[in-house]
Amino acid sequence: MRRILTLCLGTAAVTAAALSVSSAAVAVPATPCLVDCTVTFTPGAESTFVVPANATQVTLKVAGGAGAQNSRLVGATAPGTTITGPAGPGGVVTTELGSQYDGQTLHVLVGAAGVVGGDGALGGAGSFVATADGFVAVAGGGGGQGFINGIRPGVALAGGAGGYSTADASGASGYNTPTVGASSEGTGAVGATPGTGDPALDTNGTGFQSGSAGTVASVASDGTITPGLGGVAALYGPGQQVTPAGFGGGGYAGGGGGNWYFVQTQQGFGMPGLSFVVGAGGGGSGYLAPGLSAASTSANTGDGSVTITYSLAATVTAPTGAVRAGTAQSASVAALPPNTAFVGTIGTHTVANGVTDANGVASFSFTVPLDVTGTQVLSISVNGVTVGQSAAFTVEAAVTxxxxxxxxxxxxxxxxxxxxxxxxxxxxxxxxxxxxxxxxxxxxxxxxxxxxxxxxxxxxxxxxxxxxxxxxx
Known part of the structure; x- marks a missing residue:
């Protein structure tokens, strides 16, 4: 069952910003999977995945959660209407792991999209993949949306995008319209440096409050992930106007929380009025381990996810050197799933049929076809797909x-x-x-x-x- 854990700290320094982690619905194939196998993790508790020792073409796709929209009734200036706009999207990064992580345990923590509540528009949580030695890949979460109320019409302020929503691993700052003067947005995280609000606003007296900075993610020696959290949005307002700003998105480092302040604006008929600005949160940053590169990046508008795709390569052992056609030979296959039926072929000839044991291993004998000569290999296939080949050997003509x-x-x-x-x-x-x-x-x-x-x-x-x-x- 999917579980979304949301932690709101109010005036504390940080928020989990819709922190979710993946209890991961791990998709285990009903039949042995050998080629283009896919395992997907969704928001829940931290999970693990052991990369098969003989895996090839291992691809990792990590998506951070999007920030929430910060809907608000405009009130007296336009009764019954709602200001809505885009939240910050989460980042998505795809990278090829090759075989360097074969046999290792990957720890996976997946971020959910932000939600709207009494504490404001939460930023989306970042999504993380790590080993006990450190992070492998992180996609940043998007910042929560902000808005300006009290002017005609109300203005929606988009949250900052999470790292890797574009080619950049840095989180983007929340949107700030120049019509209200002071900065309202939380800044995006850059690398391991969290985003912040604008502490200078706190010195302006009543009616101004800054969002807080995000935190930096870490990995314990046992692989437990502590996510980078987005900064808490500023919360201020007299009477019924209490409205929090957008929270920062999570990630390798969390984005800054949005600021909150009053501003003098022109209302109808040229009359001055008082509006309040609910700043948008900044996006969290992304990360790739040294040696890895982004094969592709994109934006995500919902919950985060982690998808691992891989193929398996069987280990095939056959005679080396020269053998003679028509003679009996011994061979073995390993690193297949347990109890898997396989077929051995040389050229166009089927020379063996077998089933692996509980360890995915099988030994067998075969007769070299009489009409085969020259350089050959013993190929092993499962369900018609070749999953491994032996080293080349030479077949000499049979004795007449x-x-x-x-x-x-x-x-x-x-x-x-x-x-x-x-x-x-x-x-x-x-x-x-x-x-x-x-x-x-x-x-x-x-x-x-x-x-x-x-x-x-x-x-x-x-x-x-x-x-x-x-x-x-």
């Missing part, structure tokens, strides 16, 4: 099995047993199969007749040997 041997391979009649291999030019081959190992084939062969002839000669020799031994006997 040698052709099977056959009868007569090598050009001779002797074939290798089993799945022997050979070449047609007669060179030596060695069988690699499971059959009988073949002898080396030299590619030459003998005719078929020498063997029987040799056998006949041996037989003839034996016969001749037996005949000779018989004769000797």
């Amino acid at each position: 099995p040698p052709p099977a041997g056959g009868p007569g391979a090598g050009g001779g009649p002797v074939a290798g047993g089993g799945n022997g291999t050979g070449t047609s030019d007669g060179t030596a081959v060695v069988a690699t199969g499971s059959g009988t190992t073949a002898l080396a084939n030299t590619g030459s062969h003998l005719p078929g007749w020498p063997l029987p002839a040799a056998a006949a000669l041996v037989l003839a020799g034996l016969v001749l040997m037996v005949t000779r031994r018989t004769r000797r006997a």
Whole structure:
């Protein structure tokens, strides 16, 4: 539930000027968000946000609250009419954080727009983002509106704009018309210097009162933010004419509260009259941490807000160096949301499907596609969006099995047993199969007749040997 905390200190030095801070309706996506994730904080209590350790493209948009309009019945000069006019807008600044805040806790305090009450037109509160080491970004709140009553027609005095409502981080001073002479506005805050009223008016005696100065924001070592508050508007007037001026806007430093005084003016028919001037409050200043710059600025006319946008980059680990197509490999992915389904691809090939564990981590194996060679990466995608890639590795072509041997391979009649291999030019081959190992084939062969002839000669020799031994006997 949104809560707006308003603190009015009356004659105290400062006011919370519609101080609000964000109980922040933190938008948690219903499904895992990996790209262009957005978290928005609205006015409430101080909140925190931990930037994911693997976040990329982190963008911070901070808007300060606008000041309130200070409506007032004109009275006898124009019975039943109301003087209204613009209040000071809050500032809006957008900055790119990059990855320098990854893993850090951001403390967020969001300012509400000012409101009108018995204490006057409150300035808008600034909006703040900080770490325990200091502020990251601040957008200034706008000053509360003032007016001049008792002249025809009444004049509305716009509150000063908050820092970053334009390219300038300084708050603007409240509007002051030159028709009434003395300054009535609270000044805008510049950097860490708060805006003020006009203390010189306090020396003019009865009928003059100055608005007070704003305060400077700070961050405690635990990240607790103390906002810079706008100065309290002057409060003075006899009888029923008691009307406070516009309060300063909050910010890195608060804007000054508006002044209050009487002035002699010409009324109808040239008759002198007495008018009172209710000064407008000054705007609070904005701030960006060193190294950050404003990507854009604009004016805000309502409550403040803080919006953080980011994408996640998964950490993908795959083989390095060279691998061969068709072989099994191991890989892992980390820094994804828990229980997230993912798909692994190499080129156009899907090589893995998996789901991360409670820590957002998964290990898996995959087979390198046979038709992929050269420099490749393993890509991980979720819901069709690529969220991470491995370092590049080289895929070498798969080993092609040698052709099977056959009868007569090598050009001779002797074939290798089993799945022997050979070449047609007669060179030596060695069988690699499971059959009988073949002898080396030299590619030459003998005719078929020498063997029987040799056998006949041996037989003839034996016969001749037996005949000779018989004769000797």
